[in-house]
Amino acid sequence: xxxxxxxxxxxxxxxxxxxxxxxxxxxxxxxxxxxxxxxxxxxxxxxxxxxxxxxxxxxxxxxxxxxxxxxxxxxxxxxxxxxxxxxxxxxxxxxxxxxxxxxxxxxxxxxxxxxxxxxxxxxxxxxxxxxxxxxxxxxxxxxxxxxxxx
Ligand code: FES
Numbered sequence: 001x002x003x004x005x006x007x008x009x010x011x012x013x014x015x016x017x018x019x020x021x022x023x024x025x026x027x028x029x030x031x032x033x034x035x036x037x038x039x040x041x042x043x044x045x046x047x048x049x050x051x052x053x054x055x056x057x058x059x060x061x062x063x064x065x066x067x068x069x070x071x072x073x074x075x076x077x078x079x080x081x082x083x084x085x086x087x088x089x090x091x092x093x094x095x096x097x098x099x100x101x102x103x104x105x106x107x108x109x110x111x112x113x114x115x116x117x118x119x120x121x122x123x124x125x126x127x128x129x130x131x132x133x134x135x136x137x138x139x140x141x142x143x144x145x146x147x148x149x150x
Pocket of ligand 1: 053054055056057058080081082083084085
């Protein structure tokens with residue numbers, strides 16, 4: 001797992017520029033500890049996953065050596081130290097029925113950069129492909145936020 005330390009913009013906007021989209025390989029998980037989220041690069045795009053467990057609110061951590069709970073890679077999963085539930089790189093829970101997936105932070109791709117809005121994590125009931133912000137296609141204009149989400 002990679003870790004990035006980004007300074008928040010000095011403005012009141014809770015947006016964080018995570019980096020250039022092309023710098024996040026498919027399958028990578030990048031921690032933004034100060035901002036409290038993980039950036040998951042999936043084949044379909046980007047998910048920004050809030051670091052708080054949806055069981056009782058403990059802080060999760062990405063375990064690079066943990067057995068994967070998804071089909072994208074053999075290793076890597078989120079672990080919650082409080083009651084040992086696990087979440088995969090899509091934020092889906094494992095180990096307890098009825099547990100909600102990890103909350104999402106909105107992601108947009110603007111001028112080839114991944115921008116995460118950290119102000120208001122959104123609860124969801126399940127993972128859907130449409131939740132991922134599509135990665136820009138090589139050789140195409142990356143467009144702005146309006147063209148990044150469908
Ligand atoms: S608070 Fe995370 S498993 Fe209970």
